[in-house]
Amino acid sequence: xxxxxxxxxxxxxxxxxxxxxxxxxxxxxxxxxxxxxxxxxxxxxxxxxxxxxxxxxxxxxxxxxxxxxxxxxxxxxxxxxxxxxxxxxxxxxxxxxxxxxxxxxxxxxxxxxxxxxxxxxxxxxxxxxxxxxxxxxxxxxxxxxxxxxxxxxxxxxxxxxxxxxxxxxxxxxxxxxxxxxxxxxxxxxxxxxxxxxxxxxxxxxxxxxxxxxxxxxxxxxxxxxxxxxxxxxxxxxxxxxxxxxxxxxxxxxxxxxxxxxxxxxxxxxxxxxxxxxxxxxxxxxxxxxxxxxxxxxxxxxxxxxxxxxxxxxxxxxxxxxxxxxxxxxxxxxxxxxxxxxxxxxxxxxxxxxxxxxxxxxxxxxxxxx
Amino acid sequence: xxxxxxxxxxxxxxxxxxxxxxxxxxxxxxxxxxxxxxxxxxxxxxxxxxxxxxxxxxxxxxxxxxxxxxxxxxxxxxxxxxxxxxxxxxxxxxxxxxxxxxxxxxxxxxxxxxxxxxxxxxxxxxxxxxxxxxxxxxxxxxxxxxxxxxxxxxxxxxxxxxxxxxxxxxxxxxxxxxxxxxxxxxxxxxxxxxxxxxxxxxxxxxxxxxxxxxxxxxxxxxxxxxxxxxxxxxxxxxxxxxxxxxxxxxxxxxxxxxxxxxxxxxxxxxxxxxxxxxxxxxxxxxxxxxxxxxxxxxxxxxxxxxxxxxxxxxxxxxxxxxxxxxxxxxxxxxxxxxxxxxxxxxxxxxxxxxxxxxxxxxxxxxxxx
Numbered sequence: 215x216x217x218x219x220x221x222x223x224x225x226x227x228x229x230x231x232x233x234x235x236x237x238x239x240x241x242x243x244x245x246x247x248x249x250x251x252x253x254x255x256x257x258x259x260x261x262x263x264x265x266x267x268x269x270x271x272x273x274x275x276x277x278x279x280x281x282x283x284x285x286x287x288x289x290x291x292x293x294x295x296x297x298x299x300x301x302x303x304x305x306x307x308x309x310x311x312x313x314x315x316x317x318x319x320x321x322x323x324x325x326x327x328x329x330x331x332x333x334x335x336x337x338x339x340x341x342x343x344x345x346x347x348x349x350x351x352x353x354x355x356x357x358x359x360x361x362x363x364x365x366x367x368x369x370x371x372x373x374x375x376x377x378x379x380x381x382x383x384x385x386x387x388x389x390x391x392x393x394x395x396x397x398x399x400x401x402x403x404x405x406x407x408x409x410x411x412x413x414x415x416x417x418x419x420x421x422x423x424x425x426x427x428x429x430x431x432x433x434x435x436x437x438x439x440x441x442x443x444x445x446x447x448x449x450x451x452x453x454x455x456x457x458x459x460x461x462x463x464x465x466x467x468x469x470x471x472x473x474x475x476x477x478x479x480x481x482x483x484x485x486x487x488x489x490x491x492x493x494x495x496x497x498x499x500x501x502x503x504x505x506x507x508x509x510x511x512x513x514x515x516x517x518x519x520x521x522x523x524x525x526x527x528x529x530x531x532x533x534x535x536x537x538x539x540x541x542x543x544x545x546x547x548x549x550x551x552x553x554x555x556x557x558x559x560x561x562x563x564x565x566x567x568x569x570x571x572x573x574x575x576x577x578x579x580x581x582x583x
Numbered sequence: 584x585x586x587x588x589x590x591x592x593x594x595x596x597x598x599x600x601x602x603x604x605x606x607x608x609x610x611x612x613x614x615x616x617x618x619x620x621x622x623x624x625x626x627x628x629x630x631x632x633x634x635x636x637x638x639x640x641x642x643x644x645x646x647x648x649x650x651x652x653x654x655x656x657x658x659x660x661x662x663x664x665x666x667x668x669x670x671x672x673x674x675x676x677x678x679x680x681x682x683x684x685x686x687x688x689x690x691x692x693x694x695x696x697x698x699x700x701x702x703x704x705x706x707x708x709x710x711x712x713x714x715x716x717x718x719x720x721x722x723x724x725x726x727x728x729x730x731x732x733x734x735x736x737x738x739x740x741x742x743x744x745x746x747x748x749x750x751x752x753x754x755x756x757x758x759x760x761x762x763x764x765x766x767x768x769x770x771x772x773x774x775x776x777x778x779x780x781x782x783x784x785x786x787x788x789x790x791x792x793x794x795x796x797x798x799x800x801x802x803x804x805x806x807x808x809x810x811x812x813x814x815x816x817x818x819x820x821x822x823x824x825x826x827x828x829x830x831x832x833x834x835x836x837x838x839x840x841x842x843x844x845x846x847x848x849x850x851x852x853x854x855x856x857x858x859x860x861x862x863x864x865x866x867x868x869x870x871x872x873x874x875x876x877x878x879x880x881x882x883x884x885x886x887x888x889x890x891x892x893x894x895x896x897x898x899x900x901x902x903x904x905x906x907x908x909x910x911x912x913x914x915x916x917x918x919x920x921x922x923x924x925x926x927x928x929x930x931x932x933x934x935x936x937x938x939x940x941x942x943x944x945x946x947x948x949x950x951x952x
Contacts (some may be wrong), residue, residue, distance in 0.1 A: 218916050218924060220900045237606055240629075242912030243925070259630060260609075420880060492930050494908070509905040516885070516931060531589045531612060536878040539863070544612030547587050555587060556612070562863050562885060 219246050221506040224281035226296075227288030228255025228263060229302065229547035230554065231482050231498075235287060236260030238490070238498035244506065249277045251535035256545045268295055278303045285460060285505045289315060289480055292363060306459040306505040311480040312333040314456070317360045319391045319475070325475055328455055330448045332475050333467075338390040341382050347392040348378055354395035357381040359388045367426065396474050402435055404445040405486035405497050407461045407513070408453040409504040414513040415446040416493060421465070421485050427552070430572070431521040435487045437468065444473050452478065461486070461501040484523065484554070491541050491561040492519030517561065518568040522575050529582040539563040539571055543572070589613050590875040593650035593672070595665075596657030597624025599914035599923065600851050600867075604656060605629030605857070607867035613875065618646045625914045636720060637664055647672045654829060654874045657850055658684060659731060661699075661797050675828040675874040680849035682785040683825070686729045687846070688760045694844055697824055699817045701844050707759040716761040717747055723764035726750040726758045736795065740764060765843050767836035771804055773814040774855035774866050776830045776882070777822040778873040783882040784815040785862060790834070790854050796921070799941070804856045806837065813842050821847065830855070830870040853892065853923070860910050860930040861888030886930065887937040891923040891944050898951040908932040908940055 220243035225232045228250030236246045236257055246261025253265045266273025268291050278284060283304045286296070289312060296309035314324045322335045336347035338357065343581040348355060353375070359368035368388075372395075401423065406415040420435030421428055449464050463483035465476040486497035495503075495511025503510055527549050534542050544556035558579065560571045589612035594601045597619030605615045605626055615630025622634045633644025637660050647653060652673045655665070658681060665678035685695045691704045705716035707726065717724060722744075728737035737757075739750040741764075770792065775784040789804030790797055818833050832852035834845040854864035864872075864880025872879055896918050903911050913925035927948065929940045 218897060218913060218918065220913065240606060240915075241910075241912040242904075243911070243915065259628065261628060273810075369676060375615050468914075503904060507763060511904065512907055512931075532877050535611075535872060535880065538881055541610075542612070543610040544587060544589065546609075546612065546614075549587065561885075562881075 218243060220508075221283065221543060222247070222281045223502065223506065224249065224277055224284040225257070226268070226284065226286035226291045228252070228257035229287060230256050230547070230556075231287035231386060232257035233260055233545060234487070234490070234496075234543070235482065235498045235501060238496050240504035242499070242502060242508070244502055247281055247488060248262075256547055259278060262284070267293055269509075271295070271298055274299060275302070275583070283505050286312075287481055295444045304505075307462065307480050308459070310456055311456045311462070315478045315480050317389070318358055318393075318455060319360050319389070321478060322393070324455075325478070328451050330451060330475055331473060333394040333396050335391055335393045338392050341379070341432050344378060344382055344390075344392060348372065348375075351392060351394045353377075356395050357385055358391050358393065360386060360391050361389065364519070369426070382461075384453075396467040396469060396476075398474075399468055400435075400468045401465065402437055402441070402445070402468050402473070403431075403463055403465045403483065403485040404442075404449055405444065405461060405463045405483055405489070406453070407497070407500040407504050407510055408458045409510040410507045412510060413450060414500070414510050415449065416486060416489060416497065416513045417443075417444045417515050418445045419485055419488070425552075427525060427554070428484045428523055429525075430576070431485045431488055432513055432525075433492055433519045433521070434570075438471065441468065441473060443455055448473070448475065456480075460504045461497050480492065484557075485521075487543070487557050488519040488521040488559050488561070489513075490543070491559050492516055518563065518565040520560040520568055520571070520572045522558045523554055524558065524582075525554055526551045526578055527582045528555055529578050533578050534558055534575065537571060537574055538565065540575060587612060589877075590652065591616070591650045592871065592875065593631075593653040594619065594626070595637070595647055595653065595655035595660045597621070597626035598656060599625050599916070600656035601626035602629055602680070602868045602914060603856070603859070603865075603912070604851065604870060607865050608871035611868070611877070613938075615695075616646060616650055618643070625916055626913050634762050637661055639689055640664070640667055643668060644671070652874050654870070655681075656850055675830065677826055678830070680827060680831070682827045684849050686758070687727055687762075688729050688758070690847060691760065691762070693824075694847070697820050697948045699820060699844055700842060702763040702765050704741060704760055704762045707761050710748070710755075713747060713751055713759075713761060717741065717744075720761060720763045724744075725752055725762050725764050727760050727762065728754060729760050730758065738795070752808045765836040765838060765845075765857055767838055767843075769837045770834065770845070771806060771810070771814070771837050771842070772800075772832055772834045772852065772854040773811075773818055774830060774832045774852055775815065775818045775822070776866070776869040776873050776879055777827045778879040779828060779876045781879060782819060782822060783869070783879050784811075784818065785855060785858060785866065785882045786884050788813045788854055788857070794921075796894060796923070797853045797892055798894075799892075799945070800854045800857055801941075802888045802890070803859055803884055807840065809840060810837065810842060817842070817844065827848075829873045830866050853926075854890075856912070857890040857928050857930070858882075858886040858897045859912070860928050861885055887932065887934040889929040889937055889944075891927045891929075891941070891948050893927065893948055893951075894923055895920045896951045897924055898947050902947050903927055903944065906940060906943055908936065909944060
């Protein structure tokens with residue numbers, strides 16, 4: 215601390231999550247070093263950037279040298295790489311959290327064993343095992359790749375028997391899982407944080423996806439106190455099971471007054487971006503605090519908020535900023551179809567004004583696509 | 584905008600004000616380039632850094648090449664350098680704002696001519712002119728250097744005739760001004776912003792200085808609506824007189840229900856740091872919006888806030904973060920007596936909780952010194 219530096223944090227992944235972690239962590243006196251395969255990573259210029267593949271142990275060694283703690287913004291870092299780093303420096307969240315969440319089959323089994331509700335699922339080895347699983351689970355169901363799926367990629371919904379072979383043709387060749395399709399009323403997620411002495415949970419938020427990508431988050435999500443408590447309880451079980459340190463997110467399907475876990479992200483999450491303006495402490499600041507052993511900040515919402523993702527094409531920033539209560543976050547990425555380029559937060563307005571402003575923002579953002 | 588960049592902003596000065604401008608401007612998709620005589624400038628790593636003296640026209644030319652707008656975080660940039668840049672690229676605030684505020688005599692005369700209240704003042708050429716000015720203005724009075732004074736440096740208070748020669752001995756050799764000492768009830772400041780289509784003013788805040796350096800700001804400052812209106816009116820006169828674009832600050836002495844201008848800073852200001860957490864839009868984001876021609880954001884306070892400067896020595900960050908409603912900003916500077924190393928903001932609490940928390944924060948920060 216004598217040099218004015220609170221801590222030196224290495225972040226695996228230099229995308230927008232790393233960038234926002236840097237923007238929120240630097241005021242705390244934290245120095246950042248990012249690790250990314252691309253020299254054009256979005257987090258560039260918020261700290262040093264080490265370029266390397268996630269399995270390049272020599273580059274990872276250089277990355278770890280001189281940082282106090284390593285964390286990640288990208289959950290598909292190879293577990294072996296995280297463990298290699300953990301022999302040299304503190305790694306938070308612990309690599310076991312990666313090991314249990316990178317593969318949907320392992321994740322589902324792990325959640326099931328903890329007593330956390332998941333949809334019925336089966337491992338799929340071949341077409342007969344898929345047919346057998348469809349018979350057991352029923353239709354509709356979703357066939358998914360076990361690894362590396364995100365934003366709706368690597369998934370096919372099966373509604374009729376005719377879909378079974380089509381889905382197999384589309385995805386076979388990779389390890390697969392079949393899950394019962396959950397007839398959800400809505401989607402929700404909870405972001406929580408476990409520090410070295412305590413936990414804190416943000417409000418359960420309501421999410422709307424489009425083309426498999428998060429489109430809109432409303433925070434708080436208007437869900438019952440019972441659902442909030444259940445969601446926090448599930449996340450707390452994971453915290454304990456992993457000996458977790460940092461921010462973690464669970465995405466849920468809401469069915470009536472019950473929750474079914476969709477997936478776990480052992481990191482800051484797109485559905486928590488509203489916390490930058492909308493909560494007393496942002497998910498990014500709380501992640502930095504947790505992994506560096508600093509006290510956690512309040513997760514209280516400052517009022518109603520909403521978040522809209524900017525995907526594929528950029529709206530005119532001036533049109534958005536002309537609206538009261540609207541905050542624009544661009545990630546410095548070149549537009550490309552389906553790419554997350556930024557997000558817009560609506561905050562500090564009343565609940566009804568927030569809804570109206572959300573409609574205005576959607577008109578501008580969707581008009582751009 | 585097709586490359587995801589909202590604008591390229593050059594900032595003269597790479598201190599903490601530039602650093603915070605970068606932190607608040609990058610989410611808007613703005614790329615930064617800083618110019619500073621030191622390669623260790625605090626804004627380093629929030630953008631490119633061009634190192635050069637403020638009168639090095641060749642380095643300034645390189646700095647300006649490829650940026651859309653140049654602004655400054657440091658008002659002692661030579662006017663000739665600002666004008667040199669203004670021939671090549673837009674410079675906001677306009678260089679005339681520098682020309683009229685760098686020299687206390689020119690500033691006071693300019694304010695006086697605009698009908699903005701200032702304390703009686705005289706230019707001082709020699710000891711006889713000082714004695715004559717003391718006779719005219721009366722005691723107590725303050726002898727100040729006309730240029731480059733800040734944080735209470737370059738000032739001597741004259742209380743008795745015996746102080747006259749002592750003050751002259753301390754400061755002679757530089758251009759001087761004598762000002763009547765204002766027997767103020769308190770000190771206050773207003774931060775406002777003029778965009779390319781409109782103005783907005785933050786609440787008038789109450790400031791406490793210690794050893795000539797800002798120590799505590801309370802926002803809003805508990806001052807009357809009449810004083811708020813008067814302060815905004817004075818700042819608006821300056822905006823019109825300068826054809827101003829950007830954030831500007833006036834520091835006042837409050838005497839009963841009237842205001843006397845102490846000084847003008849044509850930039851973001853230490854007494855506006857509370858706006859990062861405490862206002863709908865921070866002074867830094869609004870400065871960036873204004874100079875890039877984007878719509879201004881709301882200057883509304885989100886509740887009560889307070890700000891404490893961290894000067895000379897660093898407190899334990901963990902002790903501060905353990906307190907609810909407390910936000911820490913460190914500037915990445917090495918400790919040195921009298922140096923501004925960071926600040927602490929208290930926000931999102933009730934007015935009475937804010938006062939209690941302020942006492943807690945002062946105990947920690949002052950305990951460090």
